[in-house]
Amino acid sequence: MLGALGAVLLAGGGWYVSLDKETRGILAALPTNADVLAWSQDQRDAAFRGMDRLSVLAEANTIAPSATPLPLPAGKPLEVPGIDQYLAQQRAAGIVIVQDGKVRLERYGLEFDAKGRWTSFSVAKSFTSTLVGAAVQDGAIKSLDDKVSQYIPDLRGSAYDDVTIRQLLTMSSGVRWNEDYEDPKADVAQFNVVAPDPGIDATVSYLRKLPRAHPPGEVWHYNTGETNLIGVLVSSATKKPLAQYLQEKVWQPAGMEAPATWLKGKTGHEIAGCCLQAATRDFARFGLFVLGGGKTPQGQQIVPTDWFAQATVKQKDIGEPGRGYGYQWWTYDDGSVAAQGIFGQGIFIDPKRRLVIASNANWTRATKGPEPDARDAFYKQVQALIDAGK
Numbered sequence: 284m285l286g287a288l289g290a291v292l293l294a295g296g297g298w299y300v301s302l303d304k305e306t307r308g309i310l311a312a313l314p315t316n317a318d319v320l321a322w323s324q325d326q327r328d329a330a331f332r333g334m335d336r337l338s339v340l341a342e343a344n345t346i347a348p349s350a351t352p353l354p355l356p357a358g359k360p361l362e363v364p365g366i367d368q369y370l371a372q373q374r375a376a377g378i379v380i381v382q383d384g385k386v387r388l389e390r391y392g393l394e395f396d397a398k399g400r401w402t403s404f405s406v407a408k409s410f411t412s413t414l415v416g417a418a419v420q421d422g423a424i425k426s427l428d429d430k431v432s433q434y435i436p437d438l439r440g441s442a443y444d445d446v447t448i449r450q451l452l453t454m455s456s457g458v459r460w461n462e463d464y465e466d467p468k469a470d471v472a473q474f475n476v477v478a479p480d481p482g483i484d485a486t487v488s489y490l491r492k493l494p495r496a497h498p499p500g501e502v503w504h505y506n507t508g509e510t511n512l513i514g515v516l517v518s519s520a521t522k523k524p525l526a527q528y529l530q531e532k533v534w535q536p537a538g539m540e541a542p543a544t545w546l547k548g549k550t551g552h553e554i555a556g557c558c559l560q561a562a563t564r565d566f567a568r569f570g571l572f573v574l575g576g577g578k579t580p581q582g583q584q585i586v587p588t589d590w591f592a593q594a595t596v597k598q599k600d601i602g603e604p605g606r607g608y609g610y611q612w613w614t615y616d617d618g619s620v621a622a623q624g625i626f627g628q629g630i631f632i633d634p635k636r637r638l639v640i641a642s643n644a645n646w647t648r649a650t651k652g653p654e655p656d657a658r659d660a661f662y663k664q665v666q667a668l669i670d671a672g673k
Contacts, residue, residue, distance in 0.1 A: 284428075285506070290575060291430045293524040294304075303336075305332045305333035305336055305399060305400075305608060306333055306336040306337070306537075307330065307386055308328075308329040308333060308394070309332075309333040309336055309337060309340075310331045310337075310345060311329065312325050312326045312328070312329040312330070312652065313337075314326045314330055314340070314499045316374050317475075317476070318467070318472060318475070318476070320464050320465070320467075320472060320649060321467070324645065324647070326417075327626065327645050328645055331376070331401055331402050331626070331643075331645055332376070332393075332395055332400065332401055332402075333616065334402045334558065334560055335400065335544040335546065335560050338346055339400055341546040341547065341558070342544045342546070342547045343545060343547060343560070344524060344526035344527070344544065344545050344547060344553060345526070345542055345543075345544050345640060346526050346529055346530045346534045346539075346542060346543040346544065346619075347530055347534070347535065347542060348534065348535070348539050348540055348541050348542050348543075348565075349534065349535045349536070349537070349538045349539055349540070350535075352538050352539065352540035353537065353538030353539075353540075353568050353571070353580055355379075355381065355384075355385070355386050355564060355567070355568070356384070356385050356386070357385060357386050358381075358382060358383065358385025358386055358387045358600075359385075360387060360388065360523070360561070361380060361382075361387035361388045361665070361668065361669075361673065362668075362673060363388065363661075363664065363665065363668065364664075365546055366388075368391070370392055371392075371655065372653075372654070372657060373627060373642075373644045373646065373654055373657065373658065374393065374627070374645045374647070374654075375390070375392050375393070375627070375642060375643070375646050376391065376392055376393045376395040376401050376563075376643040376644055376645065377390070377391045377395055377396075377397075377399075377401060377563035377641075377643045378390050378391075378563070378640070378641070378642040378643075379563050379564055379566075379567040379639075379640075380638070380639070380640050380665065381567050381570070381571065381638070381639045381640075381643075382636065382637055382638050382639075383637045383640075384571065384637075386567075387415060389435070389564075391563075392599055393645060394547070395643070397562065397563065397564060398541070398562070399560060399562065400542075400543065400544065400560040401542070401560065401561070401562075401563065401602075401628070401643040402546075402557040402558055402559070402560050402568070402624075402628070403557070403558065403561065403624050403628050404557050404558070404624025404625045404626060404628050405507065405510075405556060405557060405622075405623060405624040405625060405628070406559070406566065406622040406623065406624040406628045406630055407510075407545075407554075407555065407556060407557050407558060407559040408507075408510045408555075408556050408557075408611040409514050409611050409622035409624065409630070410529060410533070410559060410569065410622075411510055411514050411517070411525070411555040411556065411611060412452055412510075412513065412594060412610045412611035412612070413529040413532075413573075413577070413594075414514075414525065414528055414529060414532060414533075415448065415452065415513060415516075415517060415535065415610070416428075416472050416515045416577065416586030416587060416590040416591075416594065416610075417528070417533070417585050417586055418517055418521055418528075418671060419586070419587055419590070420584065420585060420587050420590075421521070422585050423521045423522075424448065424516075424517075424520050426448075427441075427447065427449040427452065428447050428448070428449055429447065429448055430445065430446065430447060431443050431446050431447065431448060431451055431512070431516060432444045432446075434448075434516045434519045434520050434671075435487060435515055435516055435519055437483055437484070437487045437488075437491060437510070438487060438490075439659050440491075441490070441491035441492070441493075442456075442457075442491075442493055442494060442495040442550065443456065443457045443458060443490065443491065443512075445499055446458070446499050446524065447499070447500075448513075448516065448632070449659050450499050451499050451509050451512060451513050451516075452513065452565075452594075452598075452610040452611060453503065453598045453599045453608060453609070453610065454503055454504060454506050454509060454599070454608060455499070455500050455502060455503050455504070455599055456494050456499055456504075456506070456509060457495055457496055457497035457498050457499045457500070457501060457504075458490070458494070458495055458496065458501060458506070458509075459493055459494050459495065460493065460497040460504060460506040460508060460509075462504075462505050462506060462507060463601040463650065464625060464649040464650060465648075465651070466602060470493075470508060470668065471507055471508070473489075474486070474489040474490070474508050474571060475548075475549075477489055479549065479550055483550075484515055484548075484550050484552055485548045485549045485550040485552070486508060486511040486514075486515055486548065486552070487512065487515060489508065490508050490509070490512055492588060495535070499629075501525055503599035503601055503608055506557040506599045506627065507557065507558075508556070510555050510556030510557075510611060511548070511552075511554060511555045511556045511557075512552055512555075513555055513556075513611075514552065514554070514555020514556070515552060515555070517555075518552065518553075524544040524552075524553065525552070525553040525555060526544075526553055529543075529545070532585050533569070533572065533585065534565075536579040536581070536583055536585060537568060537569065537571075537572040537579055537580075537585075538568060538579070538580055539568055539569075540562065540564060541561065541562040541563075543559060543560055543561040543562075544559075544560045544566065545558065545559050546558035546559075546560070546562075557624075563641050563642070563643055564641070566630050566641035567584040567630070567639050567640075567641035569630060569641075569642075570630050570631075570632045570639030570641060571639055572636060573591055573595070573620075573632055574632060574637065574639065576588065576590075576591055576592075577590055577591055593609070593610065594609050594610035594611075594612055595609050595610075595612050595614060595620040595632070596609055596614055596620075597609065597616070597627065598610065599612045605617075608620075617633075618620060618633070618634055618635055619631065619633040619634070619635075619662070620631065620632050625646075625649040625650055626641065626644060626645050626646045626648075626649055627643065627644025627645060627646040627654055627658070628642070628643050628644065629641070629642050630642075631662050633662075635671050636666060636669050636670075638649075638665070638666070640662065640665065642658070
C-alpha cells in the first residue's frame with residue numbers, strides 16, 4: 284500500500300511539473316469564491332492570466348490564430364517620462380503602444396509576458412459589437428433597427444420585446460439594471476449565479492424577468508448583461524458559436540498571432556460582455572483592424588464600410604464632459620475611442636495619430652480607485668509626446 288501511495292505522489296508531482304506557469308500559478312492561489320469581484324489581489328494576479336486553464340473556474344472555447352500573422356515591426360522607441368512609476372501604480376501586466384503600425388513601446392509586469400493570455404473583461408464588448416457589424420455585412424442581421432426579440436424569441440413578452448439592436452448596442456434599452464461591481468446583490472453579480480429556466484439561455488433567462496425603468500432609447504445606462512444578450516443575438520443570427528464567428532471574421536483575417544479563448548456561461552454560450560483571453564499584442568492588432576475601418580490586410584471588408592464611423596462616435600451622452608458612448612465603445616470628443624474592462628484592461632485608439640495603446644493590469648479596485656484617471660492622463664501624455672515628434 285505504501286508503494287502504491289508513493290507511485291501516486293510521484294505521478295502527481297510529474298503532472299504538476301508538466302503544467303505551464305499560468306496553471307501552476309492559479310493552482311497556488313486558487314480562488315475559493317466563484318465571483319471574481321470577491322477575489323483577493325493575489326488571486327486576481329494569478330487568475331487573470333489563467334482564467335481558461337481550469338474548467339473548475341470556467342469552460343472556454345478556443346479561437347485559432349492566423350496562419351499569416353500581421354507583422355508588428357519595431358518603430359522608434361517612445362521615451363515616456365515616469366513610465367516605470369506609472370506601470371507600477373497601475374499594477375500593469377502588459378502594455379503595447381503601436382503607432383503607424385510599428386511598436387514604439389512594449390513592457391510587461393506581474394510575471395506576465397508576450398506569450399501569455401490575459402483576460403479582457405469588458406474590452407470584449409467592443410469585439411462583440413464588431414461581430415454585429417460582421418453579421419450585418421454578411422446579411423445575417425438585416426437592420427440595427429430590428430427588434431431584439433425577432434432574433435431571440437424567448438424575449439417576447441418581456442421588457443426587451445420592443446428594444447432594437449441599436450438600443451442594445453448603445454446601452455439605452457431602458458430596462459432596469461444595477462452594475463455596481465462592489466455590491467454582491469447587484470444584477471451584475473446575481474445574473475451569474477441565479478439558476479436559469481430549463482431550456483433557456485442563462486442570460487436570456489435572467490434578463491427577460493427584469494422590469495422597465497425608462498422608455499427604450501431615451502436613457503443611457505451601462506449594462507453588461509445586455510452585451511451578453513448581443514452575443515446570443517449574433518449566435519442566433521449567424522447560427523455559429525461566438526468564438527467561431529470571431530475566429531472567422533476577425534481573429535484569422537486580421538492576422539492575430541496567438542490563440543485566444545472565450546469563457547462560456549453556465550448554459551454553454553460565450554460570455555459576450557466579458558472574458559476574452561488573448562495576448563496583449565493581439566489586442567493591439569485589433570486596434571489596428573479598427574483603424575483600418577474593418578478591412579483585412581488582404582483587402583477583405585469584414586464590416587460595412589461606415590461601421591466604425593458609427594460605432595466609435597458618441598451615440599449617447601454619459602454625463603461626463605468630453606466623453607460618450609458608441610456601439611459598445613467609450614468615445615472621446617477629440618475623436619479617440621476606447622474599449623475598457625474592469626481592473627485596468629483597455630484598448631485606446633486615436634485615429635488622428637494612428638495610435639493604438641493596448642494594456643492589461645490588475646488595479647486595486649474594479650473601477651473606483653485612482654488608476655482610471657491616471658490612465659487617461661497617460662493617454663494624453665503619449666498623445667502630447669507624439670505631437671512633439673518624440
